[in-house]
Amino acid sequence: MLTLACLAIWSAVLVLPDRKLHVVVCDVGQGDAILITKGTFQMLIDGGPDDSVLNCLSKYMPFYDRRIEIAMLTHPQADHLDGLITVAKRYDILQFVIGKQSNSTLGFKNLWQEINTKKIPTVDLYAGNNIKINQDLEFIVVWPTRRFNTNDLNGYAISGILKYGDFKILLTGDADSDIELAEMDTGLLMPVDVLKVPHHGSKTGMIASWLRLISPKVAIISVGKFNNYGHPTPRALNMLAKITDKIYRTDQNGSVEVVSDGRMWGIYDK
Secondary structure (H helix, E strand, O other): OHHHHHHHHHHHHHOOOOOOEEEEEOOOOOOOOEEEEEOOEEEEEOOOOOOOHHHHHHHHOOOOOOEEEEEEOOOOOHHHHHHHHHHHHHOEEEEEEOOOOOOOOHHHHHHHHHHHHOOOOEEOOOOOOEEEOOOOEEEEEEEOOOOOOOOOHHHHOOEEEEEEOOEEEEEOOOOOHHHHHHHHHOOOOOOOOEEEOHHHHOOOOOOHHHHHHHOOOEEEEOOOOOOOOOOOOHHHHHHHHOOOOOEEEHHHHOOEEEEEOOOOEEEEEO
16 A cells, blocks of 8 residues: 555656646647646647547646636637537636637537536637736737627637747637738737747748748647648748748647747657
8 A cells, every 4th residue: 555655646746847838739630729838827729629639638737637727719610619628528727718709500509508507707818918827927919909800710810929938939820821911010929939830831821921020940730640621731831941940740740849948948749
């Protein structure tokens, strides 16, 4: 019994959170799910198309931690939304960022029902809003603006810069080239260290002037193997190659983890 108790104690010690920022672009196939952790704080941006997001959470969160402080749905499409339904059922979520856009799909109705059943507070965020996580860590929303209007749900996808000390990573949803000039006009974009590539590396995902402005040192593409869309497209890969030769893809590298102490940072895959 003593041996088992010691093993349990050491197992818990080995998964104790450190003081660094961890941003994991989860391998969820053709979709998006990004886990942000810092100490005991967790933020999940999107949940991918199915329950595979749970594998990412179980790997990168301590087994005893069943709480997610903030969950965010960038926009209500299945490849970003459906996994959040299971997450909302299995984890305690303290706040949900869900945006003003909705749709009539069964997936969105099920997510909304779970949010209401658990009485999770919801909030809308727009360009210029900040989530101040602690003194050194914040999420700066760069899109959408409050007045933006379109029939394309992708255009409403929340994008933001996660800033920790000197380190910056731009986390994008599916908002792509039709809104990037407007995004630049907000004055909120800035050079970043890492880019989570918009819209899975689609052919309409980026414009050159936008990419030059943010000038990432590393690009990460969340994309499924053998997907039906041809993502990432040659056009997207060629554009990125002009800015950086460090391109990670979840279909090739598995989940990609960025770790930073606020000054130095590094990339880990699988």
